[in-house]
Amino acid sequence: MFWKWVLMLAALFAASGLCARPHSEQVAFTFDDLPGLSLSTSQEFVTAYNTRLIAGLRRHHIPATGFVNEGKLDALVRERQIDILKMWLDAGFALGNHTYSHISPNAVGAKAYTNDIARGAVETRALDAAHGITLHWFRHPYLETGTPADEKHKIDHWLLENRYTIAPVTMENSDWMFSEPYDDALMRHDEAAASHIKAAYLAYTAYIVPWYRRAGHALLGRGMSYVMLLHSTRLNADTIDKLAEIFARNHLMPVTLEKAMEDRAYEIPDPYTGADGIDWLERWGLYLKKDLPWDDFKEPPEDIQAYYKRVDR
Ligand SMILES: [Zn+2]
Numbered sequence: 314m315f316w317k318w319v320l321m322l323a324a325l326f327a328a329s330g331l332c333a334r335p336h337s338e339q340v341a342f343t344f345d346d347l348p349g350l351s352l353s354t355s356q357e358f359v360t361a362y363n364t365r366l367i368a369g370l371r372r373h374h375i376p377a378t379g380f381v382n383e384g385k386l387d388a389l390v391r392e393r394q395i396d397i398l399k400m401w402l403d404a405g406f407a408l409g410n411h412t413y414s415h416i417s418p419n420a421v422g423a424k425a426y427t428n429d430i431a432r433g434a435v436e437t438r439a440l441d442a443a444h445g446i447t448l449h450w451f452r453h454p455y456l457e458t459g460t461p462a463d464e465k466h467k468i469d470h471w472l473l474e475n476r477y478t479i480a481p482v483t484m485e486n487s488d489w490m491f492s493e494p495y496d497d498a499l500m501r502h503d504e505a506a507a508s509h510i511k512a513a514y515l516a517y518t519a520y521i522v523p524w525y526r527r528a529g530h531a532l533l534g535r536g537m538s539y540v541m542l543l544h545s546t547r548l549n550a551d552t553i554d555k556l557a558e559i560f561a562r563n564h565l566m567p568v569t570l571e572k573a574m575e576d577r578a579y580e581i582p583d584p585y586t587g588a589d590g591i592d593w594l595e596r597w598g599l600y601l602k603k604d605l606p607w608d609d610f611k612e613p614p615e616d617i618q619a620y621y622k623r624v625d626r
Contacts (some may be wrong), residue, residue, distance in 0.1 A: 409450025
């Protein structure tokens with residue numbers, strides 16, 4: 314009789330959700346295109362915003378992983394670009410490889426692509442090692458992983474042979490589309506435009522983060538650990554406090570990339586061999602034959618898209 318009551322109570326609690334363990338979701342912040350993605354060709358500009366972005370991440374106890382394009386080192390002052398990478402490492406963050414020249418495998422094929430990855434690891438591997446880190450993270454530019462299947466498999470095989478771990482993306486806010494217009498507005502000293510872009514960026518992020526959480530739930534039926542794609546930009550340096558707030562409001566606890574990827578969701582195969590750079594929730598959706606909640610997905614505002622097209626180099 315006693316056990317019957319216990320079971321009934323347990324069933325009641327479970328049905329009301331009271332028994333369900335509060336599953337706090339997690340997020341790993343990743344920043345691509347280090348030392349920096351900027352319209353400005355001023356080393357001061359790029360160094361200054363990196364300093365503030367890193368300080369902001371530290372202030373909010375947000376661990377981060379940076380993905381380097383070594384081809385960018387000589388685009389400005391090489392030594393000072395390397396100093397930026399050292400700043401990320403000194404802050405306790407790890408650096409990964411994002412290819413040397415930010416190319417697409419679709420444009421050059423597996424052979425040239427993997428050569429470019431190898432070329433992109435020279436400084437980063439040494440800098441990581443000087444901080445006790447073994448370089449192993451790799452992030453595909455444009456999230457393009459190779460097409461057709463044969464090319465993708467060659468790249469995957471090369472990455473495995475060379476002990477890389479692919480860093481998937483399971484959440485993003487198209488920050489790159491807002492950041493060049495923002496740089497342009499700042500460089501033209503158009504403060505009204507800059508503050509409009511900043512507000513639009515934060516509003517879009519506040520909309521899209523919960524969308525990704527709904528998408529994760531639609532796929533897995535539970536909360537998960539996300540990998541958030543951002544870029545090293547002045548816009549993110551200027552909004553980091555507000556970004557941290559948005560993630561906190563969504564109950565997403567910042568964790569390292571290693572920690573986020575302990576979520577078993579990251580064991581789901583990626584069967585996608587198409588040309589478009591799609592995120593990993595969409596890839597898993599193909600494997601699991603489940604739809605994401607596309608009906609309420611939103612692109613960034615049209616004025617931002619138009620502004621980006623105007624200023625992107
Ligand atoms: Zn990139």
